[in-house]
Structures are given as C-alpha cells and as structure tokens.
Amino acid sequence: MANFTRRKFLQVTGGAVAVSSLGFPAIVGAASKKVVVVGGGVGGATAAKYIRMADSSIDVTLIEPNTEYYTCFMSNEVLSGHRTMDSIKVTYDGLKGHGVNVVHDTVTDIDAAGKKVMTAGGKTFAYDRCIVAPGISFASNIEGYDEAAMKTMPHAWKAGEQTVILRKQLEAMDDGGVVAIAAPPNPFRCPPGPYERACQIAMYLRAKKPKSKLIILDAKDKFSKQGLFMQAFERHHAGIIEWVSAEKGGKVTRVDAATNTLYVGDTAHKVAVANVIPAQTAGAIAIKAGLTDDKGWCPIDGRSFESTIHKNVHVIGDASVATPLPKSGYAANSEGKVAAAAVVDLLNGREPGDPALVNTCYSVVGPDDAISVAKVYDLKDGKLNGVEGSGGLTSKDSSPEMRAREVDYAYSWFANIKKDSWG
Amino acid sequence: MGCNKKALVALIGSVFMAGTTQVLAGSSASMMANTCAGCHGTNGQSAGPASPNLAGMSESYFNDSMKAFKEGTRPATIMDRIAKGYSDEQIETMAGFFAGQPVYKAMVPHDAAKAKAGAETYDKSCAKCHDEGGSLPGDDAGILAGQWLPWLQYSMADFKAGNREMPKKMAKQVEKLSDAEIDAVLNYFASQK
Numbered sequence: 001m002a003n004f005t006r007r008k009f010l011q012v013t014g015g016a017v018a019v020s021s022l023g024f025p026a027i028v029g030a031a032s033k034k035v036v037v038v039g040g041g042v043g044g045a046t047a048a049k050y051i052r053m054a055d056s057s058i059d060v061t062l063i064e065p066n067t068e069y070y071t072c073f074m075s076n077e078v079l080s081g082h083r084t085m086d087s088i089k090v091t092y093d094g095l096k097g098h099g100v101n102v103v104h105d106t107v108t109d110i111d112a113a114g115k116k117v118m119t120a121g122g123k124t125f126a127y128d129r130c131i132v133a134p135g136i137s138f139a140s141n142i143e144g145y146d147e148a149a150m151k152t153m154p155h156a157w158k159a160g161e162q163t164v165i166l167r168k169q170l171e172a173m174d175d176g177g178v179v180a181i182a183a184p185p186n187p188f189r190c191p192p193g194p195y196e197r198a199c200q201i202a203m204y205l206r207a208k209k210p211k212s213k214l215i216i217l218d219a220k221d222k223f224s225k226q227g228l229f230m231q232a233f234e235r236h237h238a239g240i241i242e243w244v245s246a247e248k249g250g251k252v253t254r255v256d257a258a259t260n261t262l263y264v265g266d267t268a269h270k271v272a273v274a275n276v277i278p279a280q281t282a283g284a285i286a287i288k289a290g291l292t293d294d295k296g297w298c299p300i301d302g303r304s305f306e307s308t309i310h311k312n313v314h315v316i317g318d319a320s321v322a323t324p325l326p327k328s329g330y331a332a333n334s335e336g337k338v339a340a341a342a343v344v345d346l347l348n349g350r351e352p353g354d355p356a357l358v359n360t361c362y363s364v365v366g367p368d369d370a371i372s373v374a375k376v377y378d379l380k381d382g383k384l385n386g387v388e389g390s391g392g393l394t395s396k397d398s399s400p401e402m403r404a405r406e407v408d409y410a411y412s413w414f415a416n417i418k419k420d421s422w423g
Numbered sequence: 424m425g426c427n428k429k430a431l432v433a434l435i436g437s438v439f440m441a442g443t444t445q446v447l448a449g450s451s452a453s454m455m456a457n458t459c460a461g462c463h464g465t466n467g468q469s470a471g472p473a474s475p476n477l478a479g480m481s482e483s484y485f486n487d488s489m490k491a492f493k494e495g496t497r498p499a500t501i502m503d504r505i506a507k508g509y510s511d512e513q514i515e516t517m518a519g520f521f522a523g524q525p526v527y528k529a530m531v532p533h534d535a536a537k538a539k540a541g542a543e544t545y546d547k548s549c550a551k552c553h554d555e556g557g558s559l560p561g562d563d564a565g566i567l568a569g570q571w572l573p574w575l576q577y578s579m580a581d582f583k584a585g586n587r588e589m590p591k592k593m594a595k596q597v598e599k600l601s602d603a604e605i606d607a608v609l610n611y612f613a614s615q616k
Contacts, residue, residue, distance in 0.1 A: 050457070330461050337457045356450035358458040358508075360501065372501050376458075376508025378450070390508025394500070405473070406500050408573050409462070412474035417461040419470045 032059045033347040036117050036127040037100075038107045038285060040064030042071070042329050043317030044133030045095060046336030046421040047343075052098040054344045061101040061125055063117065067092070069422075070159035072190060073329045074414050077364065078163050079156070079170060080200035088159060094423040110289035112310035129343045132291060132298075132307075133317045133336070134283025136189050136327075139296065141219075141279040142182070142252055149257035153274040157189060169273045170201065175209040177272030180262055182252040183218040187297070188280045189318045189327045191224035192373070195243075196363035197275070199229070202237040203366065216243045217262060217269065218250040219279070224326075225363065228371045231396055236366030252276070282319035289313075297321045302384035304342035304352045305335055314339045324386045325377055330413075331359045333421055334377075355379050359391075362410035370406035455513060456520035468527040473573040479526030481560040485518035486511075488565075498586045526558055528569020533613040541611030544604045548596040556615040568615035575609040 037048045040062050048062045070088050077083040092102040105119040110130060117125045138155065145153070154165040170179070179201055183194040198216050205212045214237075222245075223229070233241045244250035254263040261270045281287065281296030291298045291307050298315040300307055300322065305314045316322075316339050317332035325331040334357040342352035357377040364370045375391030377384055394406065456467070459477065463469050467477030477485070491497035492506035493514075499506075509517070549557070557567030567575065581587040582597065583605075589597060597605070 054453075333461050334458055338454075341451075341454055353454060354450040356455040356458055358461070358505065360462060360505070374501050374504050376505060387508040391504050398500075402498075402500055405573075405577060408473035409500055411472055412469065412571075413462050415470040415472065416464045416474060420460045420465045423465070423470075 032057060033129075034059045034125075034127050035061070035129050035131065035343055035347075036125045037062040037131045037133065038110070038117060039133035039135060039283070039317075040066070040069060040092060040095075040102070041133055041135050041317060041332065042417070042421045043332035043336045044131065045092075046333045047131045047133065047314075047316060047340045048095055048100045049098050049421070050337050050340035051344055052100055054340065055348065056099060058344065058347060059101070060099070061103060062092070062095060063103045063105055063107050063119060063125070064092070065104060065106045066160075067104050070163065071329070071414075071418065072157070072159045072193075073417070075156070075159040075163045076193070076197045076200040078159075079167050079197060080204040081167075082200070082203075085164060088163075090418055090422040092422070094419075107285050108288070110285070110291075110310075110313065112289065112313050115312060127312070128347060129312050129314065131305075131314045131316060131336075131339055131343065132286055132289070132319070133315075133332070134286045134319050136280040136282065136318050137284045137287070139279040139281050141185065142276065143254040144257065145255050145276055145278055149255060149276070152257050153255060153260065153276045155277050156275060157193075157277050157280075166273070166275055170204060173209065173212070173272045176211040177209070177213075178269075179205070179212065179214045179273040180269055180271040180275065181214070181216045182255075182262055182274070182276045182278075183216055183220065183223070183250075184277045185219040185279050187327060188277070190329070191326055192229070192361065192363045194218075194277060195223060195225070195229040196365060198241050198243075199232055199237060199363070199365040202240045205240055206237070212240070212272075214241050215269070215271075216241065216250070217252050217264065218244060219246050219252070221245045221247050225371060225373055225393060227396060228393060229363075229365065232365035232369065232371070236369065280318075282315075286315060286319045291315055291319075293321070302379050302382065303355055304346070305339040306342070314343065322384055324375075325357060325359055325384060326361070328359055328361050329417060330361055331357070333417055334358055336421070355384075357384070360413060362406065362413055364407055364410055368400070368404040368407055370403060370410045372406055372410070449513065449516075452516045452520040455509075456517045459517070464527075466524050467521050468524075469529060469571060471529060471531065471571045473571050473577075475570055475574045476527045476529060476566065477521045478524035479560050480518075480521050480566055481563055482515070482518040482522045483563045484560075484565045485521055486514055487563075489514040489518075496588075498581045522560065526560060526566055526568075528558065528616055529571060530616075531569060531572055531613040533572055533610045535614070537607045537610035538614035539611075541604075541607035541609070541614075544600065544608040545611050548600060548604075549608060552590075552592065553612075557612045558615060567612040570612060572609060572613040575612055579605055579609060 037044045048060050069090050105121040109118045154162045156162040156166040252262045282292050298320045300320045307313045316335040318327040338355040345352045360374045362372045371394040376387040462474050463477045469476045489506045492502040582589050
C-alpha cells in the first residue's frame with residue numbers, strides 16, 4: 001500500500017466497470033452504496049441508524065407511512081392509565097440526525113430482481129441492499145372479525161389509534177362489566193403481551209371499577225411466562241382475572257361486532273369490552289414481495305438475516321423466522337443490528353461476521369411487580385441458537401424488593417430501547 | 424482499456440486487505456456490545472432511569488462485575504441470567520469495547536441540597552478511592568459520577584445488607600456513615616456532570 005500512488009488509484013477507479021462485471025461489490029471511489037429500509041418500527045429504525053453509525057458513506061433511505069410512531073411496548077400501560085399516548089410516541093427526527101433519509105410513504109412492492117422498491121406515492125427507490133421490517137398482519141382465524149369489527153372490538157396489537165379505542169372503551173364501561181381478551185394462537189408478536197395486558201387492565205378495574213371482571217379466552221393451552229403470570233393473577237388480581245385455555249373453551253372462532261359477542265363454538269360471551277387479538281402472519285408487504293413461506297413468515301439466513309427466498313433483501317423483526325428468538329421488540333432491535341452489520345460488511349466486500357443477539361423482555365404485572373425473561377443467542381452450525389445455560393425467567397421466589405427493582409429496570413429498558421432505535 | 428485484469432484483481436485484493444481489520448474467531452466486540460444497548464443505551468450511554476452507564480467503565484470493573492453476575496456472587500435481577508451466556512473471553516472482549524468509550528455522565532434527577540451536603544462526606548470518606556467525583560475509570564471502582572440514582576441506591580443497599588462484598592477499606596468507611604450521609608453522597612455522585 002505504501003506505493004499506492006494517485007495514478008494507480010485513478011487506474012483502479014477507472015476500472016470500476018470491469019470490476020463490477022467480475023462480480024465485485026462497489027469499490028473505493030465508486031458510486032455511493034444504497035440501502036432502502038422498508039418500515040420504521042423498532043427493527044427498521046435500529047438497522048437504519050446502526051448502518052449509518054458503522055459506515056456513513058452508505059446512503060440509507062427509510063420508508064415508513066407514519067410521521068409519528070407509537071411503540072407497542074408499554075402500550076399496555078396506556079390501557080391501565082399508568083401512562084399517556086405521548087409517552088409511547090416516537091418521531092423520526094433522531095434518525096434524520098444520523099443522516100438517514102426518511103420518506104413518509106407506503107411501499108407497495110419490492111422488485112428483488114431489479115433491486116428496487118415502489119411506493120404508493122409513485123416513487124421508485126433503487127437499492128444495493130434492502131432491509132424489510134414490515135411487522136405483522138392479521139390472519140382471518142376468527143369469523144366476522146373484519147376491518148369494521150376492529151373499530152368496535154379493537155385488537156390494539158399495533159399501537160396508536162387502536163390503543164386509544166380500547167382505552168376509551170375501558171373508561172366508558174360501567175362498573176361490573178366484563179372485559180374479554182381473545183388471545184391469539186402461536187406464533188404471534190409479543191408472546192407475554194396478552195397476559196401483561198390482562199394484569200394492566202385488572203389494575204385499572206380494581207382501582208376504578210372493582211365489581212368488574214376480565215376473562216382471557218385463549219386459543220392456546222399454555223403461554224409465555226405462564227407460572228409467573230398465574231402467580232401474579234393470584235397475588236394481585238384474584239377475583240378479577242380468569243384465564244380460559246383452548247381446551248377448557250377459550251378458543252374464539254367467531255365474533256358478532258353488532259352485539260359485542262365472542263363465540264367459542266356455540267357458546268356466546270356477550271361482554272362490555274372485547275379486545276380481539278387475531279392470529280398473525282408477516283406484514284402485508286412481505287407477502288406481496290414473495291418473501292414469505294407457506295406459513296406466512298419470512299425465512300432468513302441467521303448470519304445476515306438475508307432472505308433465503310430473495311437475494312439482497314434482508315428481513316428482520318416479527319416478520320422473520322428467527323427461531324429460537326421470540327417475536328419481541330428487543331429481538332427486533334438486536335436483529336436490526338445484526339442485519340446492519342451484515343449489510344455494511346457485504347457492501348464493503350467482506351463476509352459478515354458471527355452474529356450475537358439478546359432478547360430481554362419485561363412485563364409489569366402488578367403494583368411494584370415486574371417479571372422478565374432473557375436469553376443470549378449466537379449462530380451454531382449455521383443456525384440461530386439459544387446459548388445453553390443463559391437466560392430464563394425471573395424466579396417465582398424473587399423478593400418484593402427485587403420485583404420492584406425489575407419495574408425500574410423495565411422502565412430503563414423502555415427509555416433505552418426507544419433511544420437506541422430511534423434516537 | 425489497457426488494464427491488466429490479473430493485476431487489477433490483485434490490487435483490489437490489497438485494497439480490501441488494507442481496509443479489513445484482523446478477523447478473530449467469534450463475534451466482534453461491537454457486535455456483542457451492541458446487544459447491551461437496548462437496556463444500557465447506545466455505546467453504553469444509559470437513558471435511565473435505573474440502568475447504569477457502561478461507557479468508559481474500566482475493563483477490570485466490567486470483567487469483575489460480569490464474572491460475579493455469572494457466578495452468582497453479586498445480587499442481580501436479570502444480569503445473572505444474561506452473564507451466563509458469555510465465556511470469559513467474550514466478556515473481556517465486551518469490556519474492551521466499553522473501556523474504549525468516553526466516560527458518560529447522564530443528567531440524573533437528584534436532590535441538590537443533599538448533593539451539596541454529600542460533597543463533604545465524599546471528601547472525607549470516598550475520595551481516596553473514587554477519584555475526581557467518582558469519574559475516573561482507572562481506579563477499578565466503577566464510575567459513580569453521573570450514574571443513575573436508583574442504581575447507586577440499589578448497589579449501596581446490597582452492600583449494606585451484606586449481599587455484595589465490600590472491599591475492606593470501603594466497609595470501614597461505610598460503617599462510620601449514617602443513612603442520611605450515605606443518601607447525601609449518592610445524590611452527590613448522581614449530580615456530577
């Protein structure tokens with residue numbers, strides 16, 4: 001390199017066309033490398049930021065319809081009245097500060113062969129690498145649960161307007177009413193979410209409407225952090241929360257939005273407030289772009305999160321098949337960083353390094369009581385792998401003092417993941 | 424084009440070699456350290472309200488902490504479970520990353536009057552080991568300046584309850600202090616900018 005003269009440098013860059021035809025990636029002095037990120041949730045935002053932090057020569061465009069985004073995490077505390085919608089709102093100013101080109105538009109298709117992304121606004125964005133973070137869409141496992149029904153029987157499984165609808169219904173409900181949560185079948189976004197939600201709503205009911213009940217009608221026979229949640233139901237919410245497994249008649253098959261009734265086969269549950277969380281698949285754009293498998297989720301290579309269906313397209317977050325990682329916000333943040341590092345490596349002619357991931361997930365289950373689950377992940381024999389001996393759940397026997405600390409750490413998790421992803 | 428293809432490929436190869444850091448087995452330091460950011464902030468600069476800053480922490484303090492979490496000799500809510508996912512070598516790699524970051528002092532909510540009173544206690548009882556307001560990473564005592572107050576309080580509660588071992592010199596000093604003095608000095612550390 002010592003004798004790398006300016007003339008030789010010019011010869012090299014002059015040969016860029018020949019180099020490209022040999023299959024080399026772009027080289028020093030060549031046109032800037034372009035990345036398009038589809039979706040500005042936790043995964044997409046994190047990937048965009050971390051690419052810019054690692055290599056500011058890469059041109060990153062993030063396309064997201066909303067100018068303001070509401071985080072799903074901590075939205076259950078809005079339902080209980082513990083926090084405001086404003087406290088779960090993030091903007092894209094932080095990403096702009098990192099030099100990310102933020103475009104508010106809806107991606108309508110991805111041309112993987114032509115390496116370009118098309119939007120509803122009629123624009124086309126060319127890319128060298130595309131990162132798709134589309135979140136989830138809803139499957140039709142419950143008869144009668146259509147777009148119109150969502151307005152009166154909200155899912156509130158994408159935070160924002162839906163969260164507000166559910167909160168207002170809880171506020172308007174008479175004391176003595178029944179709230180139903182229809183919990184979805186696996187796999188779905190935020191596995192402990194429905195049960196944390198039950199705890200949060202129960203705290204509101206106990207304080208404001210103590211004669212009311214909450215029933216969880218579950219499409220499953222077991223669920224995430226079950227032992228700890230059952231302990232919380234008993235410890236904090238006895239007489240309010242009742243969990244009904246699929247086996248015991250919990251699997252909702254049909255709803256009637258006009259009468260706010262949920263049906264398990266022929267058994268009707270007419271309730272005051274119905275929170276219906278349907279089965280899920282990858283976000284709509286992933287399906288449209290042909291990134292999904294026959295189960296509706298996006299298979300990826302665990303090293304780079306590159307789609308195993310379409311080259312140069314990476315899929316992260318809830319939409320990807322990143323088993324054994326759960327579909328959680330922390331996992332999406334972690335996956336965003338792995339994809340970012342891989343994309344930076346690939347665009348600089350390097351093989352992506354070994355990935356490292358973590359999931360950490362808190363649930364606030366009662367006053368001064370939070371529980372958590374964590375795990376460390378790596379790549380083993382080419383597959384994502386939970387590191388043996390790592391992670392696990394809060395102990396059922398942990399002291400009230402430690403449970404109260406977990407609440408503080410849950411809020412630290414929230415403040416930091418927001419800033420780490422969008423800030 | 425008058426360009427010898429073989430020579431060009433060789434030259435490109437050398438350009439890439441020069442631009443590539445040595446490849447070590449396993450995940451890179453930033454790859455592993457970035458997984459901490461969801462709770463401890465980007466590059467270890469915590470947004471609070473309780474998770475401690477890791478930025479600028481000395482390697483030995485980070486290593487000792489993680490190994491103690493792993494072995495269960497330091498009280499934890501979740502760090503014991505997470506630390507078990509890493510080998511000692513991986514912990515040392517992450518330690519190098521955070522030690523390489525500038526010390527970060529957060530804007531921590533604190534009681535100004537207590538912080539003022541705590542300054543005296545600090546001078547008398549703590550300054551010998553926790554130099555410069557607790558902001559020197561070289562003293563192997565952890566960075567206390569600009570740390571989040573709940574974390575400082577939890578740490579002291581664990582020390583005082585006998586759940587976490589204090590160095591002998593520290594135990595001798597802590598024994599002499601009243602609860603009010605300890606509360607004040609923790610506010611002092613939190614107030615450091």
